[in-house]
Each structure stands twice: as C-alpha cells, then as structure tokens.
Amino acid sequence: MTLSPSVKVHGPPAAAYATGGAAAGTADDSDASVIERSFDEPDVFAELFRRYADDIHRYAARRLGTEAADDLMAETFVIAFQRRRRYDLSRPHARPWLYGIVTRLIGGHRRAEARQLGALSRVVSTVPADESAGEALAERVVARISAESTRGALSAALAKLPARHRDVLLVIAWGDLDYAEAAEALGIPVGTVRSRLHRARKKLREALGGSDPTAFREEQEEPRRG
Amino acid sequence: MDDLTLVRDLAATAEPAGPTDRARAVAFSRLQDAIGEEMGGGTALARQRPLSRRLVFRAAIAATGTAAVAGTTLLAVRAGGTRSPALTAAEVLHKAADRSRSDGTGMPIPRDDQYMYSREITHRTYDRDGRKMRLVDECWLSVDGSKPTRYIYNGRIQDDPPLGKHEVQSIPLQYSKLKKWPTDPDELLTWFRGGGGAAQDPQGDAMAYFQACLFLRGPRVLPPGLRAAAFEALSRMPAVRIDHDRVNALGRHGIGVSYPKMAMGFLFDSRTYAYLGIFERGHSDKNGGFYQVRGVVVQGVVDRIGQRPASRDTARRTPSPSATPSPGDASASSTSASPSPTSVSSAPASPTPSATSASPSPASPSPSASPASPSPTAATPRRSPPASG
Numbered sequence: 001m002t003l004s005p006s007v008k009v010h011g012p013p014a015a016a017y018a019t020g021g022a023a024a025g026t027a028d029d030s031d032a033s034v035i036e037r038s039f040d041e042p043d044v045f046a047e048l049f050r051r052y053a054d055d056i057h058r059y060a061a062r063r064l065g066t067e068a069a070d071d072l073m074a075e076t077f078v079i080a081f082q083r084r085r086r087y088d089l090s091r092p093h094a095r096p097w098l099y100g101i102v103t104r105l106i107g108g109h110r111r112a113e114a115r116q117l118g119a120l121s122r123v124v125s126t127v128p129a130d131e132s133a134g135e136a137l138a139e140r141v142v143a144r145i146s147a148e149s150t151r152g153a154l155s156a157a158l159a160k161l162p163a164r165h166r167d168v169l170l171v172i173a174w175g176d177l178d179y180a181e182a183a184e185a186l187g188i189p190v191g192t193v194r195s196r197l198h199r200a201r202k203k204l205r206e207a208l209g210g211s212d213p214t215a216f217r218e219e220q221e222e223p224r225r226g
Numbered sequence: 227m228d229d230l231t232l233v234r235d236l237a238a239t240a241e242p243a244g245p246t247d248r249a250r251a252v253a254f255s256r257l258q259d260a261i262g263e264e265m266g267g268g269t270a271l272a273r274q275r276p277l278s279r280r281l282v283f284r285a286a287i288a289a290t291g292t293a294a295v296a297g298t299t300l301l302a303v304r305a306g307g308t309r310s311p312a313l314t315a316a317e318v319l320h321k322a323a324d325r326s327r328s329d330g331t332g333m334p335i336p337r338d339d340q341y342m343y344s345r346e347i348t349h350r351t352y353d354r355d356g357r358k359m360r361l362v363d364e365c366w367l368s369v370d371g372s373k374p375t376r377y378i379y380n381g382r383i384q385d386d387p388p389l390g391k392h393e394v395q396s397i398p399l400q401y402s403k404l405k406k407w408p409t410d411p412d413e414l415l416t417w418f419r420g421g422g423g424a425a426q427d428p429q430g431d432a433m434a435y436f437q438a439c440l441f442l443r444g445p446r447v448l449p450p451g452l453r454a455a456a457f458e459a460l461s462r463m464p465a466v467r468i469d470h471d472r473v474n475a476l477g478r479h480g481i482g483v484s485y486p487k488m489a490m491g492f493l494f495d496s497r498t499y500a501y502l503g504i505f506e507r508g509h510s511d512k513n514g515g516f517y518q519v520r521g522v523v524v525q526g527v528v529d530r531i532g533q534r535p536a537s538r539d540t541a542r543r544t545p546s547p548s549a550t551p552s553p554g555d556a557s558a559s560s561t562s563a564s565p566s567p568t569s570v571s572s573a574p575a576s577p578t579p580s581a582t583s584a585s586p587s588p589a590s591p592s593p594s595a596s597p598a599s600p601s602p603t604a605a606t607p608r609r610s611p612p613a614s615g
Contacts (some may be wrong), residue, residue, distance in 0.1 A: 042261045042264045044259055045257070045261060046254070046257065046258070046261070049253075049254055049257055053245065053250060053253060053254070054244050054245060054250075057244060057245040057249070057250075057561045058244055061244075062237040066243075069245070069249075070246075070249040070252070070253065073245060073249065073250075073253045074252060074253035074256040074503045075256075077253065077256075078259075080258055080265075081257060081260050081261060082260060088357055088481070105540060120236055120237070150232065154229075154232055154233065154236050155236065158233070158236075169233065170233070171231075172230075173230055173233040173234050173237070174233075174237050174426070188542065201228075201229050201230065202227040204232075204233070205229050207328055208232070
C-alpha cells in the first residue's frame with residue numbers, strides 16, 4: 001500500500017527560487033528587457049533575482065556580515081521591483097543599479113558596518129595550520145602576524161573614510177564594478193568616482209604607510225615586472 | 227600589489243559563503259510577496275498580509291482558466307468592505323463543483339504511454355518565527371503506471387519505479403485508473419466512506435473527509451468530472467463548514483471549507499468559486515509546526531519525463547491583470563503564471579508534446595465565451611519545445 005506521494009514531507013529547500021516557473025522564457029534576455037517585460041508581467045522580475053541575488057548578498061555580506069546581508073538581499077530586490085519603472089532601459093545591465101540600491105541600504109547601517117570592519121580586522125589568518133614544521137612554521141607565524149596587522153590597519157582606515165569615499169572604493173573593490181558602473185550605481189559622474197577613489201586610496205596608503213605593508217607584496221611582484 | 231588589492235584581500239580572508247538556501251528562499255519569497263501585491267490589485271492591497279496572495283492568484287488562474295480572478299475579487303472585497311456572501315459550506319462546494327465542470331472541458335485525453343505533468347506551489351509559514359517558504363514540486367506520472375514516476379520535490383529528484391505486481395495504492399495515481407472512477411458524487415462518497423455502511427456516522431464522515439483530502443491533493447491529475455464529484459461528495463457531509471477564521475488568520479482571500487478538528491481544508495475563490503488549493507497544518511521535526519497552502523499551477527500531458535508543458539513566450543506583450551482589474555477584461559489579461567502555447571482548446575488533437583496547462587493562454591477564451599471556442603494561438607498549433615531545466 002503505497003501512499004507516499006500524497007503524504008510526503010518536503011526535503012531541504014534546495015533551489016526554490018530556481019525552479020519557480022516565473023522566470024521561464026527569460027533566460028537569454030538582457031536585464032533591461034526583463035525589466036521592461038516586468039512592467040506588464042510583474043512575475044518576470046524574479047529572473048533578476050535569479051541572476052543577481054547571490055552577487056548582492058556577497059557584496060552586502062562583505063560590508064555588513066552575513067546576517068544583515070540576508071535581509072539586505074531581500075530588501076534590495078523588493079525595492080528594485082517597486083522602482084523598476086524608473087529603471088533606465090537604455091542600460092542593458094542591471095547589476096550597477098542593484099548595487100546602487102544595496103549600497104544606499106548599507107548607508108543606513110553605519111554601526112553594523114563599523115562592527116563588520118572590526119570583525120574583519122580580527123579574522124584569523126587563513127594560512128594553513130598543517131605541514132607546520134620547524135623553520136617553515138616560524139616563517140608562517142611572522143607572515144601571519146604581519147598580515148593580521150595589515151588587516152587591522154586597513155579595516156581601521158576603511159572605517160575612518162567618509163562614507164561616500166568608502167562606498168566608491170568598496171563598490172569597486174568588493175562589488176567588482178568598473179568606474180562607469182560605479183558611477184551609475186552611485187548616481188555620480190565618472191570623474192567624481194575617480195577623484196573619490198583616488199582620495200580614498202591615498203588615505204589607505206597613508207594609514208598603512210608607516211610600516212609600508214605593501215612593500216612585501218611589491219617585492220613579490222618585482223621579478224614579474226622586470 | 228597595491229592598496230586596492232589589499233582591500234580586496236581583506237574581504238577575501240573572510241569570504242562569505244554566499245546566501246544559504248534558506249536565506250535565499252526567504253528573500254525570494256519577500257520578492258514574490260511584493261510581486262503578488264502588485265498583481266493582486268496594487269495599492270489597495272498593500273496593507274494586507276501578503277503571504278499567499280500570489281499563490282492564490284496563480285492557483286486561481288490555474289483552476290479557473292480565467293485571468294485576474296483573484297485580483298479582481300480582492301479589489302471588490304476591499305472596496306465594498308464586505309466579505310463574500312454568506313453561503314453554507316454545501317453551497318460553496320456545489321458552486322465549486324459547477325465551476326470545476328465548466329473548467330475541465332479542455333483537458334487533453336492522454337495516451338497510456340504518456341505522462342501527466344503537474345507543478346504545485348506551496349506557501350508555508352512556520353509558527354515559530356513566521357518564516358515563509360515557497361516550495362515548488364513537480365511530477366511526471368505515467369498515465370498507465372507502467373513506467374517510473376519522477377517527483378521533483380523542491381529541487382530534489384526522486385524516481386519511483388512502477389508499482390510491483392502486488393502493490394496497490396489506496397487512491398491510484400494513474401490517470402488510466404482514475405478514468406474509471408465514478409463521477410457520481412454519491413458513489414464517490416460511498417467510496418470515501420470506505421464502501422458504505424455508516425452513512426451519517428460522524429466518525430465515518432471524518433475519515434471520509436480525510437480520504438477526500440488525500441484524493442484532491444496533488445500531484446494526482448483528475449480526469450474531467452472527478453474533482454467536481456468530490457466537491458459534491460464533500461457537500462453531503464453534514465459537519466463540513468465554512469472556515470472564515472482560518473482564512474482570515476492566514477490573510478488569504480478565499481473561502482475556506484474544512485471539517486472540525488481536521489488539519490486540512492479546501493480553499494475556493496470567493497467570487498468565482500474556483501478551487502485554489504488545499505490548506506493544511508503540518509509539522510516538521512526541525513522547524514516545528516507550520517501552515518501551508520498548496521495549489522496546482524500547471525497540469526498537462528507530456529511524452530516523457532523531464533518535458534514540461536509549453537513555455538510561456540506568447541504571454542509577453544499582454545497587459546497585466548493589475549492593469550485590467552475589471553472582471554469583464556479577464557480575457558484580455560494575461561497571467562504571467564500561464565505557460566501556454568498549446569492551450570486548452572488545441573489539446574486533444576495537438577501535436578506532441580500535446581501539452582495543455584491548467585492556466586489559460588493569454589488568448590484563451592474568456593469565461594463568458596464558449597469553452598470550445600478556439601483561441602488564436604491554438605488555431606495554428608505549434609510545436610512547443612520542451613522547457614528545459
């Protein structure tokens with residue numbers, strides 16, 4: 001007597017978002033045309049979630065930690081959906097737009113961001129602990145301490161940056177946007193992106209400058225350049 | 227190499243693993259709620275609890291073959307400030323049966339070597355933290371049961387071999403067997419009651435009600451007339467009642483029909499009496515009690531496992547239900563839930579895959595039109611590629 005199909009218990013929610021029927025037939029469309037279609041067929045907007053939710057989450061998690069990122073990911077797409085009619089359809093890629101939304105949301109979480117930067121500065125080095133023998137171990141320990149102090153200084157410097165500078169820097173460094181995309185995301189001219197980025201980086205270098213932690217890396221790079 | 231790289235590395239040392247499935251599901255469900263809000267009638271509904279509107283909406287489409295049903299109803303209910311007319315549970319079930327009969331005319335008649343495909347969507351809310359989940363289940367049932375059955379439970383694949391020689395299902399899943407079931411409500415009720423005897427015994431009715439729940443619950447695809455018969459069989463049970471409270475508690479807009487002390491009930495559209503799905507209480511070991519509503523959104527006939535009834539590319543340029551909220555416009559509104567090129571009217575003679583869907587094509591007949599009138603898309607039967615993944 002088999003009754004199982006009708007009394008089954010659900011397994012883990014492996015890919016609820018991916019198997020939803022809503023996104024069917026949109027796989028090859030540009031973001032802009034998906035958004036345009038969603039004007040009349042709101043359901044279609046789910047496709048953008050499928051495309052970018054993980055990206056947005058990763059970026060938000062870097063800036064605020066995973067827990068806040070869960071929420072921001074959701075909020076970003078709800079806001080994006082509600083504002084979709086204001087999307088500039090001449091822009092095929094929606095990624096910068098979404099980054100802009102999540103970046104503005106992050107702006108409302110300055111304290112959480114400061115905490116996150118604090119946490120990043122304390123992250124234990126990922127240098128593998130095994131194969132730790134004699135000389136190599138000592139070297140590793142030194143390298144780790146050096147790396148950790150760099151992280152500390154860097155995090156502190158990031159935390160001290162004006163928010164608008166930090167946004168530019170991180171949307172590029174952690175969000176992987178280029179200058180033009182960053183400009184689009186943040187709603188500022190590309191020239192402003194360049195100048196803010198320049199200033200942000202200058203401050204970081206100053207903050208790190210004392211012990212010049214970049215020197216170690218530059219030495220590594222030398223041979224390749226030469 | 228430079229400070230920018232250092233900044234990148236800073237994040238990389240504590241690289242987040244990406245969202246968990248659960249976080250993703252929750253976020254997706256929030257987006258779905260926002261979408262559902264708009265589809266369900268826009269700002270008038272914005273303040274209501276959004277959990278199920280989308281499901282109700284989509285299921286309504288699936289069940290009725292008309293668009294904009296749920297949205298329209300909700301608007302009307304909201305604007306008028308009144309609830310659905312005070313009908314008895316039996317009356318609601320009768321209306322639902324009529325509705326089901328008039329909707330069921332277009333289902334294709336499958337061959338024994340084909341599969342009945344169905345897709346169900348479940349919206350679940352956990353008691354403990356109010357967390358919401360949306361589950362999508364698909365299944366391919368061999369029409370005559372001679373071939374394996376595939377279930378995809380929210381992404382997890384499960385293949386079941388055909389039943390063995392001595393195995394019997396209490397309620398068959400095979401369409402070929404269900405075809406032989408009685409479409410007479412009394413006969414069906416007798417079966418639900420376990421073959422007769424205790425006609426008005428309350429205890430017997432509770433069991434019969436439970437049988438009916440199992441019977442109507444997916445993924446079983448019912449031949450024409452059988453669902454209507456089941457509703458009428460239910461209407462003959464004296465204890466069956468309207469379940470307003472439960473519906474309100476869920477924020478769902480439909481008429482609930484349930485049975486005292488039973489954890490399952492049926493949900494109907496409060497204006498059209500279209501069947502929307504089953505609501506039920508459940509329990510999972512990990513997350514505790516939950517409430518859910520599940521409804522079939524797509525049903526159709528396909529030739530092989532993995533194939534899905536037609537995709538929905540014809541639905542592109544049609545106006546959204548929220549843009550045409552008047553009931554009279556139902557034929558013009560599309561449902562983004564509707565997968566449809568080969569739709570109902572082309573079904574019996576359509577080329578393989580002969581797919582129909584419970585949802586209407588954007589051009590499908592309006593409720594007022596004759597169910598048999600061919601839709602423009604169906605006039606030129608098209609071969610629909612099997613939707614992938």
